[in-house]
């Protein structure tokens with residue numbers, strides 16, 4: 001046995017797991033290793049919008065990831081019927097993943113985390129006494145493995161777990177700002193009705209230059225994508241008066257969490273995008289960091305008491321605020337998928353912009369202002385009451401076309 005814990009992947013999920021674990025169980029420092037096939041700084045297609053809740057969580061163990069970033073104060077949502085906007089002050093920041101991940105790695109090393117770069121994991125086998133992990137630098141024998149290797153997770157595949165049905169395609173490119181951009185807001189464009197998703201325009205800082213990261217997110221729900229996200233990004237750019245050759249686009253996928261599916265096997269558990277993140281908006285950095293915190297608590301206990309079947313990893317995770325947040329987002333998926341629900345959502349958001357106070361607060365890791373929450377809830381209930389009879393009447397009319405309304 002060469003170690004207790006091998007974490008595959010040095011992205012935010014893997015490094016957070018290591019950092020939170022060492023802060024709980026410092027004695028593991030010599031028996032914990034993180035491996036990554038990349039050499040850092042490495043690129044990761046990502047718009048880099050990071051809710052302040054993630055920085056707060058890292059700060060709870062004294063970790064600060066100090067990189068150039070753009071502070072964002074609020075959100076703007078564009079619908080066919082209008083625009084909703086809320087600016088409340090410093091809800092998060094936009095980082096460059098190349099810089100953020102490299103700095104997180106530097107901080108992790110400074111705190112005693114052993115990280116080996118350029119080590120690719122190709123497979124693993126489990127038995128009663130441990131796990132043998134095949135890597136590009138030979139086999140490693142460990143007690144447990146954490147799969148933090150992202151959307152294409154080799155660890156997940158080695159466990160024989162399904163790919164999952166909630167995959168999205170995301171395509172992005174950095175461009176100059178136009179007169180319509182507000183450098184303090186995260187802008188989401190829901191006007192393309194055939195996208196199960198949205199277009200985005202996020203302020204970003206590329207080597208000191210203020211630019212805008214623009215992209216398109218489209219969830220495919222386990223069926224082949226109905227639209228070509230690159231074509232949709234071209235249209236998104238054209239609508240802003242921009243022409244960018246698709247050869248500059250960066251394309252990648254996002255795995256949404258399906259909490260009904262397994263997330264572990266004896267001696268192996270999955271975190272971050274290897275397990276699944278937010279399927280609604282494709283947000284995953286803060287989620288990856290939250291996974292790290294929860295997994296560290298879980299692992300510290302299990303390594304101590306020796307119960308390494310990890311049977312209850314999914315249950316333990318699902319009882320945390322991070323999982324509740326993901327469940328709420330999953331429950332909202334039909335509002336993106338079905339036109340009448342989508343219209344109802346747009347209608348509600350436009351009539352109750354204070355609902356965005358709740359969203360921005362949660363993104364920032366703050367308690368939503370009670371007044372906004374109550375007022376949004378009251379409006380939602382009223383809308384539901386007024387919409388429901390209309391929907392029922394329409395359904396009746398469809399069922400009994402001859403009847404008068």
Ligand SMILES: Cc1cc2nc3c(=O)[nH]c(=O)nc-3n(C[C@H](O)[C@H](O)[C@H](O)COP(=O)(O)OP(=O)(O)OC[C@H]3O[C@@H](n4cnc5c(N)ncnc54)[C@H](O)[C@@H]3O)c2cc1C
Nearest residue numbers: 009011012013037046047048049121149150272273284285
């Ligand atoms: C275009 C795009 C835009 C996005 N924008 C946002 C956004 O604005 N905000 C947000 O919160 N989220 C966003 N996301 C999602 C976010 O990028 C991911 O959810 C997040 O990176 C997940 O973190 P992770 O640590 O789980 O995985 P990753 O960040 O993918 O890290 C996995 C690591 O594992 C390593 N690895 C992979 N395979 C192996 C192997 N076989 N052996 C060894 N190492 C391996 C990789 O090199 C990588 O370093 C976006 C995603 C996309 C595609």
